[in-house]
Amino acid sequence: MIEVSHLTKSYGSVTAVDDISFRVEPGEILGFLGPNGAGKTTTMRVLTGYMPATEGRAVVAGFDVFEQPIEAKRRIGYLPETPPLYPEMTVHEYLSFVARIKGVPGGEREQRVNSSMERTRIDDMAGRHCGKLSKGYRQRVGLAQAILHNPEVLILDEPTAGLDPKQIIETRELVKELAGDHTIILSTHILPEVSQTCQRVVIINRGRVVAEDTPDNLTARLRGAETVLLEIDTNGADPAPALSAVDGVTRVTATPGATGLSKTEVETVQGRDLRRDLARAVVTNGWGLLELRSMRMSLEEIFLHLTTEETDEDEGGADLVTATSSAPEAPDA
Amino acid sequence: MRNALAIAQREIASYFASPIAYVLIGFFALLFGYFYSAILAFFLRQSLQVGQFGFGGPTTINVNQDLIRPLMINATVILLFVLPMVTMRSYSEEKRSGTIELLLTSPLSDLQIIMGKFLGAMALYSIMLAITLVHIGMLFMYGEPEWLPVATGYLGLLLLGGCFVSVGLLISSMTKNQVVSGMATFAVFLMLWVINWMADTAGPVTQAVLNYLSITEHFDDFSRGVLDTKHIVYYLSFIAFGLFLTAKSVDSERWRG
Missing domain, CATH: 3.40.50.300 (P-loop containing nucleotide triphosphate hydrolases)
Known part of the structure; x- marks a missing residue:
């Protein structure tokens, strides 16, 4: 039509x-x-x-x-x-x-x-x-x-x-x-x-x-690229380097909270549940794991992913996940 | 044509829905009435002189030549002020409020829209002119003027007004701002008015060109009761050219967004 x-x-x-x-x-x-x-x-x-x-x-x-x-x-x-x-x-x-x-x-x-x-x-x-x-x-x-x-x-x-x-x-x-x-x-x-x-x-x-x-x-296409929300007691240290080192993590956003706590959002690649690995990483660093929660991506987040300036490649969304994972260091939008 | 009429009707309704139409018609009627009284008083004094002495004043005087003609020439001066206010909003307002999007996405050609707006403005102008028929009518009641020069005079006024309206539409199509549109239209009218002032001191060719371009020069014969195709062609082609440029202006606006 x-x-x-x-x-x-x-x-x-x-x-x-x-x-x-x-x-x-x-x-x-x-x-x-x-x-x-x-x-x-x-x-x-x-x-x-x-x-x-x-x-x-x-x-x-x-x-x-x-x-x-x-x-x-x-x-x-x-x-x-x-x-x-x-x-x-x-x-x-x-x-x-x-x-x-x-x-x-x-x-x-x-x-x-x-x-x-x-x-x-x-x-x-x-x-x-x-x-x-x-x-x-x-x-x-x-x-x-x-x-x-x-x-x-x-x-x-x-x-x-x-x-x-x-x-x-x-x-x-x-x-x-x-x-x-x-x-x-x-x-x-x-x-x-x-x-x-x-x-x-x-x-x-x-x-x-x-x-x-x-x-x-x-929504389904991006559901795999799950976000895991962690609340960690790091005694003031930055958890980002340790968590980024975990295989399959594409992006870590740490927000320091009060008294050494850190609220951290971790995005992972499609189709893999990394909650165990993340928990292990937290424990091996000697931090306290207060909360670990898996979040689904809403349409809202997909939209933000696709439309926020975070990549120089303009691949026209041919592969949504690569587009976002290619720039793990990009600032949070 | 039906579409153009629909637009023209909407234009007229919109003039009368706001105070614009009433203010303009009132303004025009007031000034015309004043000119009428002033020229009539002068005419009466002159005819009295002719009647009493037969000399000292003009040897012959008649209503057409010494009353109606100067009245019509003076009426054209009022147009200079009134017509920019008639046309200044036609496109500008639609562009400002976004209603132009309705017109341009409806199954209408640009020509139909332009003709609609032109006819709408001309209708308002015709209503103004119609009011002056009262004054002229009184002359027919108490005197015996010839009707033919009166008719050609009105035809001339309509054509002259048509030229002004087409220029006004063109300028209105170029801006969103009504004030800019009105002022620019007034400036252009004034320029068209005085363009032959330089004629007297210019060389013969320039003089002919300037006189030909002058929008008022062509009105003279109409006011005298002479119907010359040369002048009719001038006015009609002026109107057509103005509307053509308006169409181009609307179209170019589309391309530029």
Whole structure:
């Protein structure tokens, strides 16, 4: 339904999006994850035909967005980062205007406007001026605007930004509900959102795709690279050198605590349980082992791993674990 | 065309939803009314002189030549101040608030958006002009002016205003800042206004060029009741060129992001 190949977008000398390729299948929800400034908004703007790409192709619903922009735009609903509302119009006026410029036939307009207001639960605000709405309602009017012409593809740039927890849940439910007959790309920097709503995740950082998989697979891929949390009484000595020497340890972060205690996080390679070896290392050094606990990596940590600047290699996430283990001395992010 | 009309309607509604339309129309009506009274008073004194003495004043005077014509030429001065305020927000406001993203990602061509904005601004301007029909109408009630020069005068005012609006849209499309947009538009209008002041002291070729470029020079014949294709072509091509540059400006903005 959406096919992006080798998309590059530069602003002058700055490359915002660098050779991105991905596909979205019909009916799928794709999560677009990345820190601020990673190139999410730029990619979405290129997909919606707001701006042309410097290089590469993007095909939406069978139409190339550069060659046949009008046809492609007819099939896209887009919610930009800031909902594009005219403050002086009422919600109903605004949606009727959007229906006109999106090419909804005159006879269907009123019905489309009403049904999209119902779906986004803003019907009680129909007569209110857009400029007087709260952030949450503005966001929902933006969403209503995007689904108004019943597009095949929905592109939502941070649809839950600025909403309260209840609204966030409602919006996620709505997005899931829409997924059946729409194909959705959704950008966010909120991680639980991705695992809850999306079937597939593309993580991008500094304009490149660093990982692409299902949320479960992403977690599984890194689950082996477990983190072990130790609390050791070292009498003030630094435990890092001794623990790093243990075979299989990739990274040690020691935080000195009070009275000679040290809280230490140890990351290990995939698929090996090093708890015994670590305990032995602590004991042979004559330290007191107060706590030893294995921690799973959450999606949050995977995200940090993939997007934190800790390696010069830009291998595009071909092998996630090597990327992180190649720089054991990197500072903790 | 339907899409352009949708945008034009939204533009008009937006002018009238804020105080802008009322302030501008009021300002225009006030100044026009003042010019009208002043010129009318002068005209009355002159006609009195002609009636009493038959000499000492101008030998013949008529309503078209000595009242309506100076009134229309003076009305163009008001446009200089009013029209920048009509066009200054058209693109700037959309860029600032982000609504331009809605327009540019909707199935619309750039031309439809530009035409919509142009028609919207022209509609507001036409409403201003329509108010002045009251003043002219009174002259028809109490006198017998010829209607043809009045009609060509209004056509001239519309075309002249169209030129200003197209320049205003172009400048508005280049900045997010309404104040910058308004000031720059005003400066350009003023320049277009006075461009032929240098003509008298320039060489014959420069003189011809400057006079041809001068936006007011072309208005003269309209106010006199002369309909010359040369001037109509000038104004229409000026408008088309302005809108073309606006399209290019919007497009280049896309590429630069």
